[in-house]
Amino acid sequence: MLEIVTVDPFDDAAADGWWNAYAEARRADMGEHALVWTREERRAQLQQPSATTEERAYAALQDGAVVGSASLTLSLKDNLHSAGIGVNVPPQHRRQGVGTALLAHVEAEAIAAGRTTMRVDILWPASAPADGTGQPNREFARRHGYEIAIGDLQNRLELPVADGVIDSLLAKTPASDGYDLHSWRGPVPEAFVAEWAALDAVLDTEAPTGDLDIEAASADVGDLRDDEALLARQNRTSFGTVAISPDGAVAAYTQIVVSGDDGNAYQWGTLVRREDRGHRLGMRVKLANLRMLQRESPRTPRIYTFNAESNEHMLAVNTRLGFIPTARLAELQKKL
Template identity: 75%
Template structure:
């Protein structure tokens, strides 16, 4: 069966819709009700964003005008320029026909042409499956094409609201003596944005990274503001909390983002500066942020988060709050020969 790989024009709504339909169908087939899918509008806004940080490309595999699968490539432009993030999704009815392999070969060739020697990808599988993903479609496809598991994450879900008494009890265990807590809804206040962006940029390397070949992201305030503008176009609402050290600098931060489409909340970054660790600040800011979310958005039904399986401390906190494991995520990596 001849398969044609086409680059998607982000301004072509019909092309983007066909690309997204294949992506969403494949995700739902693999994860069922626990599939975490960017909405059509969220994905469209990201593809259309003119970014100075990441070049994003989308592709479809087509036969006789019918879309059989979708793919993506994200190329960092300021840091990690040795790497590229690839994605391949094929609905069940089109699998085992060479569609995924054709898509991946095309995307890898484009990444190599852009000078990327390390390729990263992600694949998810249900919590009921083997911990290493053995036998799961995405994991086996990646294995066949040379992608190795670099970090194993747990996908966890918390049904809201959390009882205020439990939050208060856990807050009493993290008094944050000497530190002040500040919280807000929406964009990061101007007086905090530079430090916030710097902490957020460190997250990829300060969190458990396993064997991932990555470096810290850039911390440009203008780039961070551009990301906030994208979130606004996507209809997302951000909830942020920081702990301030006695000298006024940010010692810890955390962020939850609520989707305007599916209504769910997603835990994004949480990080404590190295020099401020040991005071349970991470727990404090997460609890304060959760309390604020429940106060300002009582209709939000649940929070989803990913944690590295090696991050036993945070997983223990999640268990106390009532999170349940709903799936696993493999962060994959493939190193290619230098050109």
């Protein structure tokens, strides 16, 4: 008999079984291009209390063995109408109703929390059709009423990028009068943190959103500092760069996070303030941050990033840097 239980993240055996099912499913679907949060990264995320986000984990048990895992993410300050859902079933347990049971259980939990918009992210190889036709996870989601709200590309950059290449790109990106760049490793300096938080909060709505039912996040320095504390617990290191405008404001920011567990770097947010666009600041801050990363973390082998397929400008920036597409990610949505 199939049983679905809530996972206690402080119970090592339960959390390990949950993570193993997640990781096995991801690796089966994506092979060498699978990006899997490490066991300790996910455990730290589930264990840390947060004022902004509630994270729940669920496991499907068959005769006491974990045959599938699921997650539920609930924002506590904004987007109170939506829920983030994840369902992962290893190949040997598929087509037995495990995924359907997990999805129904998590949706019911989301509804009980007052959520009416369900969001799911799924990936498939870059060689597959752009709409995911024929991919098991896409067909499963379609059967359960989830449609693509926006499509993204997963891209990878092998490191190091030669200094000459960076210099050449900088030469094609003339410095704009009056803008200064500042880069650092670790937490955001106090001088920039309030404006960094404000830019980061609107990233999801300033970037292409397709049909996503989403609103801007809250900008709170205390919440940002809590997120930085979580990064430290996850053995992750942040590298940040900002462009400061002539009026002294943060005009653009970018962030790369390196996992101390898997060794890879992940490009997080990059955004230029509306009134400062047109000065090629996005490319400039990314190049400065890349140069710092390679200086401070020379053994980092590669960077991964995700961008909406409709975000032609950022994709062009990434192509010039040398990123290549390795997978597709679809942000799915269902309104109840």
